[in-house]
Amino acid sequence: MRGIRAAGAVALVALTCELAPGALRVVAADLDAVEARGELVWAADQEGGGPHVFLDPKDPRRLTGFEVDLAELLASELGVRPRFQQGQWDRLPLLLDRSVDCVINGIELTPERERDYDCSRPYFAYALQLLARRDGPLDSFERLASPGPSGRWRVGVLTGSAAETVMRSRSDLEIDVIGYDGTIDSMEQVVSGVLDAAVMDDCIFNFYADRFAPLRAVGRPFAGGYYTIISSRETPALGRAVDEALGKIIADGRLKRIYDRWDLAGRQQILALRDASEIPVASRRSLRQLVASALPLLLASAGMTVLLSSAAFPLAILIGLSIAIGRLHGPAWLRPILAGYVEVVRGTPLMLQLYALFFLLPKIGLALPALVAAILGLAINYSAYESEIYRAGLKAVPTGQFEAAMSLGMTTWQTLRHVIIPQAVRLVMPPVTNDFIALFKDTSVCSAITVIELTKRYSVLALSTGRIVELAVVTALLYLAMSWPLSVLSRRFEASQEGPH
Amino acid sequence: MIEVVALSKNRGGKRVLEDLSLSLAEGGVTAVVGPSGGGKSTLLRCLNGLEPFDAGGILIAGHQLTPGGHPHALLERIRRDVGMVFQQFNLFPQMTALENVMLAPRVVSRLSAAEARSRAVGLLERVGLDGFAQARPATLSGGQQQRVAIARALAMQPRVILFDEPTSALDPAMSSEVLEVILDLARGGQTMVVVTHDHALAQRAATHVVELVAGRIQRQGSPAEVLIPAVGSG
Ligand SMILES: Nc1ncnc2c1ncn2[C@@H]1O[C@H](COP(=O)(O)OP(=O)(O)O)[C@@H](O)[C@H]1O
Ligand SMILES: [Mg+2]
Numbered sequence: 001m002r003g004i005r006a007a008g009a010v011a012l013v014a015l016t017c018e019l020a021p022g023a024l025r026v027v028a029a030d031l032d033a034v035e036a037r038g039e040l041v042w043a044a045d046q047e048g049g050g051p052h053v054f055l056d057p058k059d060p061r062r063l064t065g066f067e068v069d070l071a072e073l074l075a076s077e078l079g080v081r082p083r084f085q086q087g088q089w090d091r092l093p094l095l096l097d098r099s100v101d102c103v104i105n106g107i108e109l110t111p112e113r114e115r116d117y118d119c120s121r122p123y124f125a126y127a128l129q130l131l132a133r134r135d136g137p138l139d140s141f142e143r144l145a146s147p148g149p150s151g152r153w154r155v156g157v158l159t160g161s162a163a164e165t166v167m168r169s170r171s172d173l174e175i176d177v178i179g180y181d182g183t184i185d186s187m188e189q190v191v192s193g194v195l196d197a198a199v200m201d202d203c204i205f206n207f208y209a210d211r212f213a214p215l216r217a218v219g220r221p222f223a224g225g226y227y228t229i230i231s232s233r234e235t236p237a238l239g240r241a242v243d244e245a246l247g248k249i250i251a252d253g254r255l256k257r258i259y260d261r262w263d264l265a266g267r268q269q270i271l272a273l274r275d276a277s278e279i280p281v282a283s284r285r286s287l288r289q290l291v292a293s294a295l296p297l298l299l300a301s302a303g304m305t306v307l308l309s310s311a312a313f314p315l316a317i318l319i320g321l322s323i324a325i326g327r328l329h330g331p332a333w334l335r336p337i338l339a340g341y342v343e344v345v346r347g348t349p350l351m352l353q354l355y356a357l358f359f360l361l362p363k364i365g366l367a368l369p370a371l372v373a374a375i376l377g378l379a380i381n382y383s384a385y386e387s388e389i390y391r392a393g394l395k396a397v398p399t400g401q402f403e404a405a406m407s408l409g410m411t412t413w414q415t416l417r418h419v420i421i422p423q424a425v426r427l428v429m430p431p432v433t434n435d436f437i438a439l440f441k442d443t444s445v446c447s448a449i450t451v452i453e454l455t456k457r458y459s460v461l462a463l464s465t466g467r468i469v470e471l472a473v474v475t476a477l478l479y480l481a482m483s484w485p486l487s488v489l490s491r492r493f494e495a496s497q498e499g500p501h
Numbered sequence: 502m503i504e505v506v507a508l509s510k511n512r513g514g515k516r517v518l519e520d521l522s523l524s525l526a527e528g529g530v531t532a533v534v535g536p537s538g539g540g541k542s543t544l545l546r547c548l549n550g551l552e553p554f555d556a557g558g559i560l561i562a563g564h565q566l567t568p569g570g571h572p573h574a575l576l577e578r579i580r581r582d583v584g585m586v587f588q589q590f591n592l593f594p595q596m597t598a599l600e601n602v603m604l605a606p607r608v609v610s611r612l613s614a615a616e617a618r619s620r621a622v623g624l625l626e627r628v629g630l631d632g633f634a635q636a637r638p639a640t641l642s643g644g645q646q647q648r649v650a651i652a653r654a655l656a657m658q659p660r661v662i663l664f665d666e667p668t669s670a671l672d673p674a675m676s677s678e679v680l681e682v683i684l685d686l687a688r689g690g691q692t693m694v695v696v697t698h699d700h701a702l703a704q705r706a707a708t709h710v711v712e713l714v715a716g717r718i719q720r721q722g723s724p725a726e727v728l729i730p731a732v733g734s735g
């Protein structure tokens with residue numbers, strides 16, 4: 001029996017390895033397909049914000065931004081219409097294998113990207129800017145080298161961006177780098193005091209400076225580079241066409257006009273682009289080197305996954321059991337309130353609850369650290385489900401047990417604590433274990449509020465190395481290695497329960 | 502010790518106890534007999550406040566019960582003084598026999614573990630189960646389980662014990678084990694109310710017999726008066 005299961009798992013993993021590369025690669029179309037379609041499909045993250053790609057505040061149905069203008073111009077050069085495809089910023093390159101022709105969204109030109117994708121010539125020169133609250137203690141970049149008033153400086157960056165790479169490599173600074181899914185998120189967290197500072201492309205801060213008046217630029221831009229348009233290596237003709245079109249609109253001044261319109265210092269931009277030189281392509285590492293370098297990072301993040309679930313679940317059970325008891329034995333006025341709590345929590349997505357805890361609470365002066373918000377969010381979300389399981393479990397204990405205990409003079413609470421709850425706990429053990437495994441996997445949602453757990457670490461690593469499938473297998477094996485013992489334990493427990501009764 | 506006056510109770514618009522009066526002196530044993538559905542269990546459950554009633558009054562072990570609901574605190578005080586033994590035993594399955602007996606003295610009377618244990622050991626011995634302290638209920642026979650249940654009730658040193666058909670779920674051999682324990686308690690002067698179909702039990706243990714038919718007292722008196730003419734009702 002055990003042998004068959006193990007063999008099944010091996011076969012499954014083998015199958016994943018077989019199928020995944022094909023499944024991920026077949027869809028990209030080359031230039032002739034683009035022309036036949038009459039559309040250039042370009043991807044960006046409108047949540048990434050201005051001035052790149054964002055919804056027009058005056059007409060929220062309309063997408064605008066300098067990259068929207070650029071995409072229009074390039075498409076017309078190719079003789080087709082542009083079509084926008086939304087994607088999560090740090091995952092945009094993944095779309096290239098899925099019917100998206102190119103990504104135009106502040107993608108920084110790096111050796112890794114040149115190795116993994118077809119990169120166009122630069123179309124924009126950016127610089128990294130540190131920003132902080134005007135009334136805060138951080139007044140120069142150099143101050144990051146020694147701890148702040150409350151320990152290490154907490155610095156937000158866009159996950160997967162050059163800002164993240166640069167800041168994470170600065171081991172000389174007393175900083176904790178926290179990755180966000182959007183640059184606006186990190187600015188809001190600086191305003192609310194959760195973060196001490198944020199690092200982002202200067203054009204983003206310039207664009208939002210009015211909206212985030214409490215923030216100021218600290219020091220001069222300290223690092224920089226170029227944005228590139230990326231397309232799949234499997235569509236070389238398309239890549240070449242895009243690059244040539246770009247060259248043409250740089251040369252004839254049309255790109256400069258876009259930058260002038262967006263107040264992006266058009267003349268300096270074009271001068272910088274002319275200076276841009278080729279960056280050498282890094283060599284591809286072997287699978288063993290890849291696993292050796294990625295595994296410690298993945299293991300550390302697996303630790304975070306374990307920490308999240310083992311802290312959140314006991315809390316969820318505690319809250320859930322209290323709710324179940326309150327609904328069955330509490331005062332009449334409390335019961336509808338608890339029922340309402342369960343309905344609201346069950347009826348809204350975990351992601352939204354995490355956002356509320358992390359982004360909304362600071363607005364009423366209650367800034368929770370990301371880890372605390374994550375644990376609390378998971379616990380609250382699962383408490384609703386646990387309460388329903390426990391309610392069923394408590395109701396399944398025969399009334400004779402209640403009457404016997406009460407007839408001895410025990411109070412309702414003593415009866416529950418000594419007689420009913422221990423029996424209910426045994427009854428609900430299998431579904432509760434099941435939920436623990438589910439919560440364990442749900443921890444991946446916490447990356448939305450900057451907690452880097454296993455899945456997030458995987459997606460960052462997969463993107464920076466381009467080894468999507470290989471790392472997926474390693475990550476999946478890590479998850480299995482952690483959840484399998486739980487399943488075995490719960491099956492043992494069930495078997496031992498069937499014995500005496 | 503027990504004084505029931507003009508007790509009436511309705512359930513779902515139906516009268517299940519009708520103008521019931523009886524009394525029981527300290528050290529007496531009342532057997533309640535009568536056909537199924539006559540209201541015997543309901544009477545018993547009114548006596549320790551497991552169920553409310555609609556009219557009349559109950560005085561039991563010095564506590565007063567009136568129609569309608571009662572505060573939890575009063576019910577808990579009454580039940581400390583009025584033990585109950587059920588037809589289906591209702592032992593706590595996750596605990597050993599000893600733990601079943603120790604639980605209430607520990608959490609209700611707040612005895613130390615050592616005191617509760619020595620009391621429980623003594624009681625298990627008294628009901629003939631000295632060797633079974635560590636056994637779980639599921640591993641015991643019905644007769645043994647009912648004797649643990651009696652020990653559990655005795656552990657609170659109640660002034661009255663109510664039995665609801667204590668031998669009806671048992672075969673004759675096991676019934677007589679339990680009967681011996683009840684007779685032993687009667688000889689020791691324990692005040693008891695025993696609902697039973699078993700006329701032999703009523704005959705041997707009771708000082709007073711009440712026959713309940715359709716919620717009314719049909720007859721009451723000494724076992725000789727009530728039981729001899731009655732032929733196997735129920
Ligand atoms: N939980 C209950 N719900 C509704 N009716 C009940 C319930 N228990 C007993 N009864 C009814 O109350 C009456 C008295 O029942 P009971 O006291 O159990 O009688 P006995 O113990 O003499 O057999 C019967 O008519 C029975 O059908
Ligand atoms: Mg009955």
